[in-house]
Amino acid sequence: MNKKQKELSEAIKKLVEEANFSLRFDLKRLIADAFSKETKKMPKQALGWILENAKIAKKNKIALCQDTGLPIVFIEAGRKQEIDSSFINTIKREVSRYYKDNYLRRSIVDPLVREKPKYQGVLTHLQFLPQTKKTRITLFPKGFGSENKTQLKMFNPTAGINQIEDFIVDAVKQAGPESCPPFFLGIGIGGTSDHALFLAKKALINRVDLANPDKHLDALEKRILKKVNKLKIGPMGFGGKFTALAAKIKKCPTHIAGLPVGVNISCHALRSASLEIDYRGKTTTV
Numbered sequence: 001m002n003k004k005q006k007e008l009s010e011a012i013k014k015l016v017e018e019a020n021f022s023l024r025f026d027l028k029r030l031i032a033d034a035f036s037k038e039t040k041k042m043p044k045q046a047l048g049w050i051l052e053n054a055k056i057a058k059k060n061k062i063a064l065c066q067d068t069g070l071p072i073v074f075i076e077a078g079r080k081q082e083i084d085s086s087f088i089n090t091i092k093r094e095v096s097r098y099y100k101d102n103y104l105r106r107s108i109v110d111p112l113v114r115e116k117p118k119y120q121g122v123l124t125h126l127q128f129l130p131q132t133k134k135t136r137i138t139l140f141p142k143g144f145g146s147e148n149k150t151q152l153k154m155f156n157p158t159a160g161i162n163q164i165e166d167f168i169v170d171a172v173k174q175a176g177p178e179s180c181p182p183f184f185l186g187i188g189i190g191g192t193s194d195h196a197l198f199l200a201k202k203a204l205i206n207r208v209d210l211a212n213p214d215k216h217l218d219a220l221e222k223r224i225l226k227k228v229n230k231l232k233i234g235p236m237g238f239g240g241k242f243t244a245l246a247a248k249i250k251k252c253p254t255h256i257a258g259l260p261v262g263v264n265i266s267c268h269a270l271r272s273a274s275l276e277i278d279y280r281g282k283t284t285t286v
Contacts, residue, residue, distance in 0.1 A: 005090055007283050008087075008090060008091070008094070008277075008283065009090070009094045010283075011137075011275045011283040011285065012091060012094040012095055012098060012137075012139075012275075013094070013098045013101075014273075014275070014285050015095075015137070015139045015273045015274075015275055015285070016095060016098040016099060016102060016104075016139065017061065017098070017102060018273035018285065019139045019140075019141055019271045019272055019273035020063050020064065020068055020102070020104060020141060020271060021057050021058055021061050021062065021063065021064065022054075022057070022058045022064075022273075023054035023057070023058070023064060023269070023271075024270065024271070024272065024273075026207045026208055026209040026210075027184070027208065027209075027245075027268070027270055028051070028054060029209050030208070030209050030245040030246060031047055031050055031051060031182070031245065031268065032051060034047055034182065034235075034241070034242040034245060035047040035048060035051065037241065037242075038235075038240050038241055038242060039240075039241075040234075040238075040239060040240045040241075042238035042239070042240070043234040043235045043236075043238040043239055043240030043241070043242065044240070045238075046234075046235035046236040046238050047182075047235050047242070049236075050235070050268050061102075063104060063105075064269045064271065065143060065267075065269045065271075066105060067105065067107070067143040067144065067145060068099070068104040068105045068107065068141055068143075069107065069141030069142045069143045069144070069271065070107060070108060070121070070123065070141070070142050070144070070147075071095050071096075071099065071122045071123070071139060071140075071141050071142075072122075072123045072124075072125070072139075072140040072141070072142055072201070073091055073092070073095065073122060073123065073124045073125070073137060073138065073139055073140070074124075074125050074127075074136075074137070074138040074140065074202065074205060075088070075091070075124060075125065075126045075127070075135065075136075075137055076127050076128075076129050076135065076136040076137075076138075077126065077127065077128050077129065077135045078128075078129055078130070078131075078132035078133045078134045078135050078136075079130055079132070079133050080133055081133075081134075081135045081277070083126065083135070088124055088126070091122075091124065091137065092120075092122040092124060095122045095139065096119040096120050096121075096122055097119075099119050100119050105117075106118055106119055107144075108120065108121035125198065133278060134276045134277060134278050135276065135277045136274055136275070136276050136286075137274065137275050137276075137277070138205050138272055138273070138274040139272060139273050139274075140201065140204070140205055140271070140272045141271045141272075142201075142266075143267060143269070143271075145178065145179050145180060145267060146175070146179040146180070146183070146265045146266050146267045147264070147265075148179075149171065149174065149175035149178075149179050149265045150197065150200075150262070150263065150264050150265070151167075151171040151174075151262070151263045152193055152196065152197055152260065152261070152262045152263075153167050153260075153261050154193060154258060154259070154260055155167075155258075155259035155260070155261060156259065157256060157257060157258060157259050159259055161220065164189070164261055165220075165223060165224055165227060167261060167263075168185065168187060168224050168228075168247070168261070168263055169224065169227045169228055169231070171263040171265070172185065172228050172231060172233075172243065172244065172263075172265065173231055173233075175265050176233060176237070177233055177236060177237025179265055179267055180236065180267035180268055180269070181233055181234065181235055181236065181237065181242075181243050181244065181267070181268065182234070182235050182242045182243060182244055182245045182268050183228075183243065183244040183245070183265050183266060183267065183268070184204060184208055184244065184245060184246050184248070184265075184266040184267075184268075184270045185224070185225075185228070185244055185246065185247040185248065185263065185264075185265060185266075186199075186200040186201055186202075186203040186204035186248055186250075186263070186264040186265075186266065187199075187200055187203060187224070187247060187248065187249040187250070187261070187262070187263055187264075188200035188201075188202070188203065188249075188250055188251070188260075188261070188262040188264070189249060189250075189251040189252075189259075189260070189261050189262075190251045190252040190253055190254040190259075190260065191252045191253070191254055191260060192254075192255075192258075192260060193260050193262075195252065195260070196260035196261060196262035197262035197264065198262075199250040199251070199252060199262065200250070200262040200263060200264035201264050202250055203248040203249060203250040203264075204248060204264065204266055204270060204272070205272045205274070206248070208245075208246035208248050208270070209246065212248070212249065217249045217251065220249060221246075221247045221248060221249055222247075224247040225244055225246065225247045228243050228244045228247065229241060229242060229243050229244060231243050235268070245268075273285070274286045
């Protein structure tokens with residue numbers, strides 16, 4: 001292993017630990033805000049448990065949730081970066097290695113054979129972003145209590161915004177308390193069926209406590225969140241004001257004959273961590 005590979009390996013180690021042991025600060029901020037505003041006893045207590053769980057996990061370096069997920073890695077490559085199969089394979093190998101070294105749960109199996117779970121099988125997505133000289137690597141461990149509630153609908157292009165909103169709210173209603181609310185909702189609109197679901201996940205790896213820079217999408221996110229919270233499923237199914245804490249949307253162009261909408265639900269333990277590599281090879285955790 002050369003110097004660059006060693007540096008990358010050490011960065012991946014930190015990435016695995018950060019994603020699995022520490023609740024993201026933007027999530028903590030939203031959960032703490034909900035805790036301060038909730039007036040009913042049981043949902044408020046549930047929010048308190050979530051915050052206490054996060055404190056214990058970080059202090060003792062243990063997993064936020066027993067389901068440490070299927071590790072997904074998003075690689076956004078900038079200019080003057082050397083990205084090849086060796087680079088990607090190193091990332092996959094080191095994620096698997098540090099999952100094992102940290103005694104995180106083996107959760108990966110063949111979809112049909114369903115053999116003994118293993119660590120190998122990390123998923124990767126590669127995109128090129130020519131507007132930056134840095135490469136960003138994000139680890140997104142996706143638990144399947146919420147992943148199993150994913151929904152996709154191929155709307156007619158004549159569908160109205162209200163129909164899209166109703167579909168998203170119904171997806172949350174069907175997920176119910178089984179997926180450990182309060183939720184963070186990732187929504188992808190446009191592209192093809194697979195790309196809409198890809199966008200839904202991408203919407204969750206960025207900060208969820210900030211307004212969408214697209215004012216139309218920001219207004220749509222706020223309407224969806226308001227409607228979802230009227231369901232009153234609440235934290236861990238105890239009711240109250242907060243069934244979801246954020247709804248985030250990413251969109252892209254699509255075909256004139258279609259309108260794909262994907263919904264990816266995350267439980268309160270929305271886990272991800274990122275690092276950046278600049279064009280000189282310097283690695284920084286972000």
